Amino acid sequence: MSVESVGKEILKEAGFERLREAIIEELVRKISRGGCYGADIRKIIEETFKEEEFVNFARKLARIIEEKTKIDREKSNKAACQLVEEEIADDIKNIFHGQLEERRNGKSKEEKQIENIGKESKLWDEATKRFVGKKQNVIELIAEIFREHCLIRYTIIAGFSLLILSAILFNSIYKAIVVGLTLTIFSSNSLKIKIANVLGGLGGNINIFYLYINSPAICFNGRKKRN
Template identity: 70%
Template sequence: MTVGRVGKEILEEADFNKFRQALIEELVRKISRGGCYGADIRQIIEETLREEEFVNFANKLAKIIEKRTNISKESSNEAACQLVEEEIADDIKGILHGQLEERKGKSKKEKEIDFMGRESKLWDETTKRFIGKKHGLKDIALILKEHRLMKITIVTGFILLIISAFLFNSIYKAIVVGLTLTIFSGDSLRIKLANVLGGLGGILIFFTSISILLQYALLEERRSMELKEMARDYLEKAKRKENFN
């Protein structure tokens, strides 16, 4: 999204360019220290603007927004944070090598700020931004691809459940046995075998699912470390550039 005409004028009036580089570096420093995969970038910006180095600028920006728009004093601080985010989002995205996810979902308050900002030409329609990219099912597919035994185990579990459903002549009974290890009564070998296969299939699927969750958590942690490394690399380059100048 882009900053609107009035938004650019307000940032210029608040002398944003004097603080821009320092603000970006402090934001990246926070990511390098504790930024985790999926963190809301707006919350990190809010924390940064509350710091002593930037609080006067943030207050000045909020007052100018209140004066030049129809945004109330109570909402001007949130609008100031949003305006800063829209201005530096592309910088952060570049520093993190594109690892900045944009999503549509917003709270009622955020929607109100977004609407008032668009009406006042502070910005175009905004989005929520999070550190890292959301992968969802792709992550699960990646885990199964990297761990072939896990893939074989979960497929085997589903096959056993399907056979159990065939022997029971009931998908419901097979699922109940698989989920709860409940045994359905019956003297025939067919029913006994259905109980055994359904229970075994459920156990295989359950423990494989736990393993997938653990692997997913490790994957998230690994990605968080990669993002922190990107942030540290940027800070080191910025420091070398400053020393050179």
């Protein structure tokens, strides 16, 4: 969906450009802090417009929509949120590298009414709902995490390198994995086996402990703002 001529005029009259950057920054902050897969962009905009910095603009925008369209006062606030969503959708999509899922289904009766009236009034041209976090498969998600987080990448590589050295010294991948996951020690008077025990334990626990401690920061639901 894109904003039509009347929609652009209404946004201009309400002074949207003056607050455009601030609104986008606040939305990105909210999404980055708690935008899990499936979060409705429009709901996040509604929450944002309740904040002191934006409440006057939101009221003015809703009032102008009510005056210039057939959308009544009760629905004008939601229409205002939808109009802003259409205007900034591409900005949000670019910031999150396309991780914005668009759906044409699943709209409520009220949403359909607002969309149809808005289309007739030339606020926008076609109805779309948007949600944070386009679903990825496991391989894509792992690749993205490794690409974006250098510290994670280097730590995991270091951990696996120690496990590989342990496996070489043990002459057994199985023993290295057992030591790494369980800290089980294979008894031996051989210095080589003792070193293998140490390397395997370090390698496995570096990976497990590091990922456990940092998982809240690296999971997709808490992805960082990217410009």
